Amino acid sequence: MNVFLAQMKPILGDTEKNLKKIVEIVEEQIEKGTEIVVFPELSLTGYLLEEMVYDVAIDKVPEILLELSKKISIIFGAVELGEDLYHYNTAFYLEDGEIKHRHRKIYLPTYGLFDEGRYFKEGDSVRAFDTKFGRVGMLICEDIFHQSNPYILGQDGAHTIFIIANSPTRLTDKGLEIESVWESICRTTAISNGCFTVVVNRVGVEDGVNFWGGSFAISPSGDVLKKLKQFEEDGQEVSIDKKEIVKIRFASGSCKNEKIDLVLNELRRIKKSR
Helix, strand or coil, X not given: CEEEEEECCCCCCCHHHHHHHHHHHHHHHHHHCCCEEECCCXXXXXXXXXXXXXXXXXXXXXHHXXXXXXXXXXXXXXXXECCXXXXXXXXXXXXXXXXXXXXXXXXXXXXXXXXXXXXXXXXXXXXXXXXXXXXXXXXXXXHHHCCHHHHHHHHCXXXXXXXXXXXXXXXXXXXXXXXXXXXXXXXXXXHHHCCEEEEEECEEEECCXXXXXXXEEECCCCCEEEECCECCCEEEEEECCHHHHHHHHHHCCXXXXXXXXXXXXXXHHHHHHC
């Protein structure tokens, strides 16, 4: 499958302009024959919403995106008003005119400049799902920093794990150290699960917070296949070839001989001891 990484700069709280931009990008990719287009976390709304969460939440996906998904599969992020009337930071996968899957962010960072736990409810499931391009999984930003999430998706049969993100710039004496952290985590995810890992991070500035972009895709062997620009909007296509997964999974025993029962038993023991 041909995947387009749409590294964009959403406008905080302006769902109308963000939707227009998303639609324009999707229509361009339909013309180019792209099969999946992936947008960042909360691409419909912007990130530092605080009290605006209430105003920008959607209880149904915009009809125009569902219509376009008949021609191209779409991953995007939005504030979702759930059936329980709580708000979620949600990734949607649209295909053939319907919502194929939704992932509600599980780990809501509430430290430093982050305050998600105050405005969102946590998701409660991590599941891979079938698409016409194979079995995939989705995670949102902080979710990938908890190794249980990609592990579950790998054991649930995911060929590709898509991570949409709003990762802010944090400079140290080593430079943009967060970039190497992200790449290390996602390279480990790809190698240990024998899958492709695709990350789409946003750019732009909100209330003095800068987002660094640098979206990338990693092969099952851990090679960086594509890397987008830092600090500016960008978009590039990457080819996801199932043959690469087959090669790695044939050569490596770690992907097929995972001892799930052992993991479950040990986790029960650890939980009991706490």
